[in-house]
Amino acid sequence: MRSYLLCLLAAVLATLSVSTVQAAEMNHTMHHDMSQPAxxxxxxxxxxxxxKKVTPQAVSISHQAIPDLNWPPMTMQFALPQGVDLPELQVGQKVDFTFSQHERGYQIVSLTPQH
Ligand SMILES: [Cu+2]
Structure with missing residues (x-):
């Protein structure tokens, strides 16, 4: 009877220590998420x-294939980030650019004219 109780106690302690480790890992993850803006x-x-086209809010670019996204070459619109200084954009200009997915479509991250 006594050994049964000890056994039970050991099992309870083991369960407790596992959940403590899990909680610690969870805090660790949350800390990482908070240290990096979305x-x-x-x-x-x-x-x-x-x-191909420029408006104050967006730019249309006839872009090359993008293997990372499985995209063929196409002409599409990218939102321009507000409050970010970009070089003056002109229709017909060749550009090297980066973008990311945003709440509503794709947004330019950086844009460099090519010569
Ligand atoms: Cu595209």
Whole structure:
């Protein structure tokens, strides 16, 4: 009878220590998530293309294939980040650019004119 109780106690202690480890790991993960803004976790893709249209909010680019996204070459619109200084954009300009997925479509991260 006594050994049965000891056994039970050991099992309870083992369960307790496992859940303590899990809690510690969870805190560790949360700490990592909080130290990094969500925007920085979105993958950034790189491509090159030719500017087809420019508005204050967006730019249309006829871009090359993007293997990372399984995209063929196409012309599409990218949102321009607000409050970020980008070089003056002109239709017909060749650009090297990076972008990431945003709440509503894709947004330019950086854009460099090519010569
Ligand atoms: Cu595209």
């Amino acid at each position: 925007a920085m976790q979105a993958p950034v893709y790189h491509s090159q293309g030719i500017i």
